[in-house]
Amino acid sequence: MQPCCRCLFLLCVFHLSGTWPDLEGSFTLRLLRTFVFQNASFVDTEGLGLLQDIELGSLDKHTWSIRFYQPWVHSALPRSDWDTIQNMIRIYVHHFIHLIGEGALEKNVPYPFVAQCMVGCEMYPNRTSRAFAYVAYNGQDFLSFDTDNATWVLSQDTSLSRYVLAYLQNYTAFSELLEVLFNETCIDNMEVLLHHGKAALERQEPPLATVFARTPSPAQLLLVCRVTGFYPRPISVAWLRDGQEVPPGPALNTSPILPNADLTYQLRSVLAVFPRDGHSYACRVRHRSLGTRSLLIPWGNPEIVLIAGLAAGLVAALVVAAVIARWVWRCRKHQQMEVSESRNSILSKEA
Known part of the structure; x- marks a missing residue:
C-alpha cells in the first residue's frame, strides 16, 4: 500500500x-x-x-x-x-x-x-x-x-x-x-x-498581543485578544477579571491555534461581557519564548505590561528602589558635609 x-x-x-x-x-x-x-x-x-x-x-x-x-x-x-x-x-x-x-x-x-x-x-x-x-x-x-x-x-x-x-x-x-x-x-x-x-x-519567536472590542448589540461587548507571531506552537492565553482568571464557560471562546505564512502561529480569545459592568479585564499570555514572564494586556489600556511573576517582580522593584533611594540620600548627605566643611574652612581663614 x-x-x-x-x-x-x-x-x-x-x-x-x-x-x-x-x-x-x-x-x-x-x-x-x-x-x-x-x-x-x-x-x-x-x-x-x-x-x-x-x-x-x-x-x-x-x-x-x-x-x-x-x-x-x-x-x-x-x-x-x-x-x-x-x-x-x-x-x-x-x-x-x-x-x-x-x-x-x-x-x-x-x-x-x-x-x-x-x-x-x-x-x-x-x-x-x-x-x-x-x-x-x-x-x-x-x-x-x-x-x-x-x-x-x-x-x-x-x-x-x-x-x-x-x-x-x-x-x-x-x-x-x-x-x-x-x-x-x-x-x-x-x-x-x-x-x-x-x-x-529550538527556534523561539515571542508573541505579539493586542486587545480590542466589538459591539454586536448594545447589551453585549466582545473583548478580543489577538495573539500572533509566536513559535513554537504551545501557548497559554487567559482572560483576567479583576485580576482573577476567567474560567471556561459560554462567555469565553478561544480559537484553535492556526499557522501563519511565516511559520509562526496565531489565535484569538474572545470574552463576552456586559458594557460598563464595573470590572477590569486583561488578557494574559504565557509562552516559552517569554521564560517565566507573561504578557498582560489590559482592556482599555494600549500599553502591554511584561510581568515576571508579580510577587517576585514587585519585591525586586521595591528592593531596587530602596537601594537607589539610600544611595541618593547618602550622596546628598556627603555633598552637604563637603559644603559645610568648605564654608567652615573659609570662615576660619577670614577670621
Missing part, C-alpha cells in the same frame, strides 16, 4: 548514527501522503515529511525528485542514498495507486475520492516511543496498523476497506517491513533528525 510504503521508505533512509541533542519534550516524525483519484485514469498525489511542525521535504510528482525544505536534511545522507530513495518511492507510489485503483473498480467506488496515509513515530522524554500508521478515505479513518501484533485493523467496515485489508494481510513482506521500521528505524531516524535540526527545533 504505497502512501504508507513511500512514507515508510523515507523513514528507512534516515537511518544514521547521531548524538541525542539536549532537547526537552516529546517529538514526532510524520510522513504524509495524499492521493486524489479523479477518475480511473488520473490520480494526483502530494507528500510531505514533518519533524514536529517543521517541513523536511516532499517528492516532486513531475520529476520524482526529493525537494529538501531544510538544508540540514539534505546533508544527513549522501547523494547516492537519496537517489536510491527516490527510485523506491516511485515504485511504492505506483504500487499503491494500482492497489486502490483495482479496489475502486472491483467495488464500484464512485469518483472522485481521496486516499491519505500518515505514518511515523513519537518519542517521549523518557525515551519510550510509539509508532503509528493510518490510512484515511475521503477524510475518514479507513485502516490502521497495529504495531504490537503486526496486523492491519479496520477503522470503518466497508467493502473497499475489507478488500484493501485482505490484500495487505496477505502481503506479509510489507507487514514485516513495517514492523522492522517501527521497532528499529523510525526512532533511530528521529535521533538523527533531532541532532541535525536542533537549531530549528
Whole structure:
C-alpha cells in the first residue's frame, strides 16, 4: 500500500548514527501522503515529511525528485542514498495507486475520492516511543496498523476497506517491513533528525498581543485578544477579571491555534461581557519564548505590561528602589558635609 510504503521508505533512509541533542519534550516524525483519484485514469498525489511542525521535504510528482525544505536534511545522507530513495518511492507510489485503483473498480467506488496515509513515530522524554500508521478515505479513518501484533485493523467496515485489508494481510513482506521500521528505524531516524535540526527545533519567536472590542448589540461587548507571531506552537492565553482568571464557560471562546505564512502561529480569545459592568479585564499570555514572564494586556489600556511573576517582580522593584533611594540620600548627605566643611574652612581663614 504505497502512501504508507513511500512514507515508510523515507523513514528507512534516515537511518544514521547521531548524538541525542539536549532537547526537552516529546517529538514526532510524520510522513504524509495524499492521493486524489479523479477518475480511473488520473490520480494526483502530494507528500510531505514533518519533524514536529517543521517541513523536511516532499517528492516532486513531475520529476520524482526529493525537494529538501531544510538544508540540514539534505546533508544527513549522501547523494547516492537519496537517489536510491527516490527510485523506491516511485515504485511504492505506483504500487499503491494500482492497489486502490483495482479496489475502486472491483467495488464500484464512485469518483472522485481521496486516499491519505500518515505514518511515523513519537518519542517521549523518557525515551519510550510509539509508532503509528493510518490510512484515511475521503477524510475518514479507513485502516490502521497495529504495531504490537503486526496486523492491519479496520477503522470503518466497508467493502473497499475489507478488500484493501485482505490484500495487505496477505502481503506479509510489507507487514514485516513495517514492523522492522517501527521497532528499529523510525526512532533511530528521529535521533538523527533531532541532532541535525536542533537549531530549528529550538527556534523561539515571542508573541505579539493586542486587545480590542466589538459591539454586536448594545447589551453585549466582545473583548478580543489577538495573539500572533509566536513559535513554537504551545501557548497559554487567559482572560483576567479583576485580576482573577476567567474560567471556561459560554462567555469565553478561544480559537484553535492556526499557522501563519511565516511559520509562526496565531489565535484569538474572545470574552463576552456586559458594557460598563464595573470590572477590569486583561488578557494574559504565557509562552516559552517569554521564560517565566507573561504578557498582560489590559482592556482599555494600549500599553502591554511584561510581568515576571508579580510577587517576585514587585519585591525586586521595591528592593531596587530602596537601594537607589539610600544611595541618593547618602550622596546628598556627603555633598552637604563637603559644603559645610568648605564654608567652615573659609570662615576660619577670614577670621
